[in-house]
Amino acid sequence: xxxxxxxxxxxxxxxxxxxxxxxxxxxxxxxxxxxxxxxxxxxxxxxxxxxxxxxxxxxxxxxxxxxxxxxxxxxxxxxxxxxxxxxxxxxxxxxxxxxxxxxxxxxxxxxxxxxxxxxxxxxxxxxxxxxxxxxxxxxxxxxxxxxxxxxxxxxxxxxxxxxxxxxxxxxxxxxxxxxxxxxxxxxxxxxxx
Amino acid sequence: xxxxxxxxxxxxxxxxxxxxxxxxxxxxxxxxxxxxxxxxxxxxxxxxxxxxx
Amino acid sequence: xxxxxxxxxxxxxxxxxxxxxxxxxxxxxxxxxxxxxxxxxxxxxxxxxxxxxxxxxxxxxxxxxxxxxxxxxxxxxxxxxxxxxxxxxxxxxxxxxxxxxxxxxxxxxxxxxxxxxxxxxxxxxxxxxxxxxxxxxxxxxxxxxxxxxxxxxxxxxxxxxxxxxxxxxxxxxxxxxxxxxxxxxxxxxxxxxx
Numbered sequence: 001x002x003x004x005x006x007x008x009x010x011x012x013x014x015x016x017x018x019x020x021x022x023x024x025x026x027x028x029x030x031x032x033x034x035x036x037x038x039x040x041x042x043x044x045x046x047x048x049x050x051x052x053x054x055x056x057x058x059x060x061x062x063x064x065x066x067x068x069x070x071x072x073x074x075x076x077x078x079x080x081x082x083x084x085x086x087x088x089x090x091x092x093x094x095x096x097x098x099x100x101x102x103x104x105x106x107x108x109x110x111x112x113x114x115x116x117x118x119x120x121x122x123x124x125x126x127x128x129x130x131x132x133x134x135x136x137x138x139x140x141x142x143x144x145x146x147x148x149x150x151x152x153x154x155x156x157x158x159x160x161x162x163x164x165x166x167x168x169x170x171x172x173x174x175x176x177x178x179x180x181x182x183x184x185x186x187x188x189x190x191x192x193x
Numbered sequence: 194x195x196x197x198x199x200x201x202x203x204x205x206x207x208x209x210x211x212x213x214x215x216x217x218x219x220x221x222x223x224x225x226x227x228x229x230x231x232x233x234x235x236x237x238x239x240x241x242x243x244x245x246x
Numbered sequence: 247x248x249x250x251x252x253x254x255x256x257x258x259x260x261x262x263x264x265x266x267x268x269x270x271x272x273x274x275x276x277x278x279x280x281x282x283x284x285x286x287x288x289x290x291x292x293x294x295x296x297x298x299x300x301x302x303x304x305x306x307x308x309x310x311x312x313x314x315x316x317x318x319x320x321x322x323x324x325x326x327x328x329x330x331x332x333x334x335x336x337x338x339x340x341x342x343x344x345x346x347x348x349x350x351x352x353x354x355x356x357x358x359x360x361x362x363x364x365x366x367x368x369x370x371x372x373x374x375x376x377x378x379x380x381x382x383x384x385x386x387x388x389x390x391x392x393x394x395x396x397x398x399x400x401x402x403x404x405x406x407x408x409x410x411x412x413x414x415x416x417x418x419x420x421x422x423x424x425x426x427x428x429x430x431x432x433x434x435x436x437x438x439x440x
Binding site: 029032033036037039040041043044045046047048051056058059060061065069070073113155156159160162163164166167171 | 304305309311313315316317319322326339340344345351427434435
């Protein structure tokens with residue numbers, strides 16, 4: 001698996017566009033800034049939904065109104081964030097794919113996506129079964145509250161891991177311990193970093 | 194009659210004042226925003242022209 | 247006439263006076279004098295325990311940076327919803343008062359969190375940011391944003407919003423989006439500079 005990821009990353013690294021993006025001070029910084037500003041839109045709106053479900057914000061406004069109205073702008077923010085995130089990976093593929101923080105971030109992203117899907121399903125179930133009786137309640141039903149809390153936790157750690165990718169504490173170049181080397185996918189005698 | 198219109202006038206005046214203050218402040222922010230970002234983009238274009246011709 | 251007019255336009259006169267003072271400060275020697283006078287403060291900031299922690303433990307610095315980012319995300323969300331409602335783009339069927347009050351509470355909490363984490367981060371790299379123009383642009387934008395919110399926007403929104411001129415509300419919303427976008431964008435650029 002690690003060999004496959006490394007082969008894919010080195011193949012991406014051979015693209016001239018990847019090198020150009022990495023070497024371009026302005027372009028790389030513009031992409032990264034857009035990634036972070038899109039995060040402010042998407043996560044900002046997602047957190048508003050989560051805080052409403054937990055009864056910590058917008059308690060006067062129906063919970064489903066918050067969730068439904070903010071869904072589209074949040075999705076637009078997420079789309080920009082995903083595109084710019086992929087470009088950032090494309091710019092530095094080998095090092096990023098072998099970053100411990102990036103790998104944790106990907107696992108957390110999958111967990112957050114599964115949680116979002118479950119949250120969406122639970123919301124539909126809660127809406128149809130209780131006929132929206134909880135809509136004006138301060139807190140959403142317990143299952144939705146758990147989903148909202150998990151969403152806040154997952155995304156909090158995703159942002160922390162994203163920030164830590166910039167640090168080289170566990171990079172393969174630094175010859176980490178065998179355990180770290182295995183989970184970060186360092187390859188014996190690898191030539192590209 | 195006078196007692197009912199005076200608070201109404203005071204409220205209208207306060208509303209006009211706060212709206213005028215908002216228009217002035219918003220206009221200055223908008224002008225400052227345009228100037229700052231125009232300068233930043235021009236600087237970047239000059240740097241790119243220096244680097245790549 | 248003049249006696250009755252001045253008190254009724256106190257806020258507008260104060261705003262014009264503040265803008266005049268800022269322009270006077272920017273185009274006089276006072277700006278350079280203040281800049282020089284602030285250097286000891288920034289040197290001291292690096293020697294405080296916050297500065298030492300920020301410089302010594304990269305992981306702590308990075309985590310606080312991430313919390314700063316999360317606080318800014320909540321701030322961004324509340325600004326977008328609040329200004330979106332003023333621009334009649336979102337929650338048109340929910341009363342303005344409910345949306346604005348809820349957004350402002352969230353805005354205040356996220357602002358406090360982002361300022362406190364920002365102070366920690368600034369302590370860790372105080373001398374570096376002191377010499378960065380973009381850091382001062384961010385501080386200027388932040389100060390303008392805070393003054394704008396608490397002395398112009400909130401007093402305006404405390405009035406009966408439905409009776410206010412919709413174009414004034416739109417202007418305030420656009421200015422608010424501009425200023426908070428500038429705070430976020432210049433903040434991101436600090437990381438790339440120096």
